[in-house]
Amino acid sequence: MTNFLELLNEMQRTEVKRQMAIYSQGVQEIIPTEELENKIARSILEKKPLKIKLGLDPSAPDVHLGHTVVLNKMRQFQENGHIIQLIIGDFTGKIGDPTGKSIARKQLTDEEVKHNAKTYFEQFAKVIDMAKVELHYNSSWLSKLNFEDVIQLAGKITVARLLERDDFEERVALGKPISLHEFFYPLMQGYDSVVLECDIELGGTDQHFNILMGRHFQEKFGKEKQVALLMPLLEGLDGVEKMSKSKKNYIGIDESPQEMYGKAMSIPDELMNKYFQLITDFTPEQIQNIKEQIHSDILHPRNAKMLLGKTIVRMYHGPEEAEKAEQHFISVFQQGSIPEEIPVREWQGDLLISIIDLLVDLELFSSKSEARRMIENRGVKINGNTIEDTKMELTIVNDLIVQVGKRKFVKIQL
Structure with a gap:
């Protein structure tokens, strides 16, 4: 040749x-x-x-x-x-x-x-x-x-x-x-x-x-x-298994900007460099610079991950939506605020209901056992207050806000 x-x-x-x-x-x-x-x-x-x-x-x-x-x-x-x-x-x-x-x-x-x-x-x-x-x-x-x-x-x-x-x-x-x-x-x-x-x-x-x-x-x-x-095959958000929809460890390119950004923030720190290399449009020089800044403590891993999340959203939704997704994350997850735009569910059930039945009826969990585990792990909030009692009963009122984990919110309207 x-x-x-x-x-x-x-x-x-x-x-x-x-x-x-x-x-x-x-x-x-x-x-x-x-x-x-x-x-x-x-x-x-x-x-x-x-x-x-x-x-x-x-x-x-x-x-x-x-x-x-x-x-x-x-x-x-x-x-x-x-x-x-x-x-x-x-x-x-x-x-x-x-x-x-x-x-x-x-x-x-x-x-x-x-x-x-x-x-x-x-x-x-x-x-x-x-x-x-x-x-x-x-x-x-x-x-x-x-x-x-x-x-x-x-x-x-x-x-x-x-x-x-x-x-x-x-x-x-x-x-x-x-x-x-x-x-x-x-x-x-x-x-x-x-x-x-x-x-x-x-x-x-x-x-x-x-x-x-x-x-x-x-x-x-x-x-x-x-x-x-x-x-190479890309590990999913769990950091172990290959990214797969069936394993629920994926970020879909058609997902909303807020969902994409929020999921990106759960990527394990040790996989950040791999994600920058494989799924962003950064040049080799830019990626090496990010890696060196993290290594020398100039760039905090959290900020590097925010850059990764913003980049992913920018690539699939544009710079304006990327900026909005970042501000939403800062407001909701770093400052503990409740987002302005929350999915609304019209409530037609009983006005007195157990917390577990409420979570299942709102389709936030597929089973009562899942809902119970999340409450025990302090992952459920009502109007910003953490729920600790799995047997708690509450009265449904207008504009009641139910939060599960860091990204799921539902507002109830009568």
Whole structure:
């Protein structure tokens, strides 16, 4: 392979280093790094943008900050003039990616794929410029393959190589079944890269095997091999588990500014630098500066977290809403005030009610046991006063304010 870096002048080499610093920020692994550097050098020399691939099987319509880790990296490539190839797996999505699954995935219908894809586009537009994205549906080439084509594709990979995949290996060891169609998922994802002649494929570390299939099949088809750029998985607000809606440790990009800011303030201190790196639009220099200021006690961790919360809200709701969310947080949580805008519930029940029944009736808790635990933990207030008696009964009056935790408020009106 030609070493394009050697053909560049000093200014062009500086540009390669600048882009490499941006693309390397927060990345778990680049396979291989020298090929990425060479591709960037060739792009500069030939004045030809690189093709950056992201494949999506729209299995769920909601996007949270964990999903934006890869999207933010794509935005960085896009800002440097490279081409984003967004592949909607309307064909592969009917099979379902078996990555991390102990059983076969439920296959999606055409209607489910189209609905989820549309929702993705609307939410992705908050991170990347969708007007400049190359949008592809892999059914446009995969559905045209005949059985002979599929056999030839399967002949370019061994069963032993497929069984190297962790989830397949685990299922074999446990005696759990693997359907034959599941083996074809990584084959099809790899073939997508052959068709589109991708230069770089992005994905989470859980996509390591699938993305390397792209390199494998490009080589088998005589194409230049893509570089795999793997992003770490983002821990959620609990600081332990991967961010997930099912684990309720997520920040959704469609949530209200106040909710986003409030949730951001619960991010563990030790994860702040990772969040700055992976889900904000700060430069590597800005992030390093924040890290150094915290380390030298110039910037208090609380203030750094407020900057993070404000940045997250700004990116998805704009600077004005970010300022309002911060002022709301300062007023309500730092100064102990009750917010001006509170959801109002019209009360039509009994005027004398136990505190636990009230909390459940207001749908602040799904069960009485949850409500009881929160009271015992001093997490419930009525008109600003902490409730300590789980057997307390109170009279419902107009404009009664019920507070649970730091962020939930309800005003009762008769």
